[in-house]
Amino acid sequence: MSAVMPTYAPSEISFESGEGVYLFSDNGKKYLDFGSGIAVTSVGHSHPKLIKAITDQASKVLHYSNLYKIPGQEHLAQRLVDQSFASTLFSCNSGAEAVECGIKVVRKYHSENGSPKKYKIISCTESFHGRTIATLSAAQNGKHMNGFLPMLEGFEQAAFGDVDNIKKLITNETAAILVEPIQGEGGINTADAKYFRELRNIADEYGILLFMDEVQTGIGRTGKLFAHQWFDIKPDVVAIAKGLGGGFPIGGCLANKRVSAAMSPGTHGSTYGGNPLASAAANAVLDIVLEDGFMDHVQTMGSYLQSQLNLIGGKYDFLGKVKGRGLLIGINCEPEIINTDIVRLAENNGLLLVPAGNNVIRVIPPLIVSQKEIDEALSIFDHVCDSLRN
Numbered sequence: 001m002s003a004v005m006p007t008y009a010p011s012e013i014s015f016e017s018g019e020g021v022y023l024f025s026d027n028g029k030k031y032l033d034f035g036s037g038i039a040v041t042s043v044g045h046s047h048p049k050l051i052k053a054i055t056d057q058a059s060k061v062l063h064y065s066n067l068y069k070i071p072g073q074e075h076l077a078q079r080l081v082d083q084s085f086a087s088t089l090f091s092c093n094s095g096a097e098a099v100e101c102g103i104k105v106v107r108k109y110h111s112e113n114g115s116p117k118k119y120k121i122i123s124c125t126e127s128f129h130g131r132t133i134a135t136l137s138a139a140q141n142g143k144h145m146n147g148f149l150p151m152l153e154g155f156e157q158a159a160f161g162d163v164d165n166i167k168k169l170i171t172n173e174t175a176a177i178l179v180e181p182i183q184g185e186g187g188i189n190t191a192d193a194k195y196f197r198e199l200r201n202i203a204d205e206y207g208i209l210l211f212m213d214e215v216q217t218g219i220g221r222t223g224k225l226f227a228h229q230w231f232d233i234k235p236d237v238v239a240i241a242k243g244l245g246g247g248f249p250i251g252g253c254l255a256n257k258r259v260s261a262a263m264s265p266g267t268h269g270s271t272y273g274g275n276p277l278a279s280a281a282a283n284a285v286l287d288i289v290l291e292d293g294f295m296d297h298v299q300t301m302g303s304y305l306q307s308q309l310n311l312i313g314g315k316y317d318f319l320g321k322v323k324g325r326g327l328l329i330g331i332n333c334e335p336e337i338i339n340t341d342i343v344r345l346a347e348n349n350g351l352l353l354v355p356a357g358n359n360v361i362r363v364i365p366p367l368i369v370s371q372k373e374i375d376e377a378l379s380i381f382d383h384v385c386d387s388l389r390n
C-alpha cells in the first residue's frame with residue numbers, strides 16, 4: 001500500500017516536466033494538458049516570468065510572518081482591489097480557506113453591525129466550496145459529507161438558478177447568499193446574468209451579503225478577471241484561489257469596504273497566507289493576465305474551443321450540450337457513457353481532461369493556449385470519441 005493516505009485514486013502516470021500547455025511524463029510521453037491541474041496552471045507550465053519571480057524571491061527570502069509588513073502581499077492586494085469591487089484582500093493558501101474566510105467575514109459583518117443573530121448562509125444545490133467542515137456544510141454534497149457528520153449548523157440550500165427558492169429561505173437570521181458564477185465541480189452549470197442581478201437586488205433588499213465563490217472562475221478563466229464582471233454586478237465578498245498562483249498555492253478573500261471595516265487585528269489570520277514567495281508568484285501571474293489583450297485572447301480561444309466542441313458533439317450521440325464561458329468549458333455525456341471513461345481514453349491518447357459532476361467532461365486548458373494547440377486537442381478528442389462509437 002502507498003504511504004499516501006488513500007483519498008485519491010490516481011492514474012499511473014506521473015510527470016517530470018511541463019512547458020506551456022504540455023506535460024512530459026517520466027517515461028518521455030508528451031501530453032496536452034487541458035485540465036490545468038484543475039484550473040490552476042493559468043499561465044501554462046514553466047512560464048519564464050513565473051519561474052523568474054519565484055526564483056528571484058526564493059533567493060532573497062521565502063517566508064516571514066504577517067507580524068511584519070510584506071510588500072509583495074500589499075502590492076498584490078492593491079492590484080486586485082484596483083481591478084475590482086473590493087477594498088481589501090485577505091491572503092490564504094487554498095480555495096477552501098478562501099471560502100472559510102468569506103464565511104467568517106460575513107458573520108463578523110452582521111455581528112459588528114448589531115445583528116449577531118444573522119449567521120445563516122444560503123448556498124446552492126450542486127455547489128462545491130472545498131473539503132473543510134465549514135465548506136462541506138455549505139455545499140451539502142452527500143458523497144462528500146458521508147462519514148464526516150455532523151456538519152455545521154447555519155447553512156441552507158436553494159436550487160441553483162432559482163431566485164424564488166432563495167427568497168423563500170430568507171429569514172431575519174440570513175447573513176448571506178453564497179454562489180459560484182459558474183458551478184465548476186458541479187458540472188459547469190451556468191445561470192443567466194438576470195439571476196445574479198436579482199441576487200444582488202435581493203441581498204440589498206433584505207440587508208444580506210452577496211458572497212461569490214470564484215475559486216475556479218476567477219483570474220481570467222472565463223475571459224474576464226472575475227466571472228461576476230460578466231453580470232455587471234458588485235458582490236460583497238469573493239473567494240479566489242486556483243489560477244491565482246499559476247501552480248503556487250495561494251488563495252484570497254476579497255471584501256468590499258463595509259465588510260472589510262468589520263475586521264480588525266486578531267479577528268483572522270494565517271501563518272503562511274500571502275508570504276513573500278506566494279505573493280511573488282501571484283504578482284507574476286497578474287503581470288501576465290493583466291497584459292493588454294490577454295482577456296481578449298481567452299475570450300477568442302474560448303469561443304473557438306466551444307464552437308469546435310459543438311461540432312464534434314454533434315457527431316456523436318453520446319455527447320450532449322457544450323456549456324461554460326471563456327476557457328471554463330464542459331461537455332455533457334449522455335447516460336450510456338461515463339465521463340471518466342472518456343477522460344481515461346483521452347489520457348491514453350495524450351490529452352488530459354478533467355471529469356466534473358453530472359457526467360460532464362471539463363475542458364480547461366491553460367489560458368495561454370493557442371488555436372493550433374486547441375486544434376491538436378480537438379483532433380485527439382474526436383479520435384477518442386470515434387473509437388467509442390462502436
Ligand SMILES: *Cc1c(COP(=O)(O)O)cnc(C)c1O
Nearest residue numbers: 094095096128129130184215216
Ligand atoms: C476548487 C474549489 C474550491 C476548493 O479549493 P481548494 O484549493 O481545493 O481548497 C472551492 N470552491 C470552488 C468553486 C472550487 O472550484
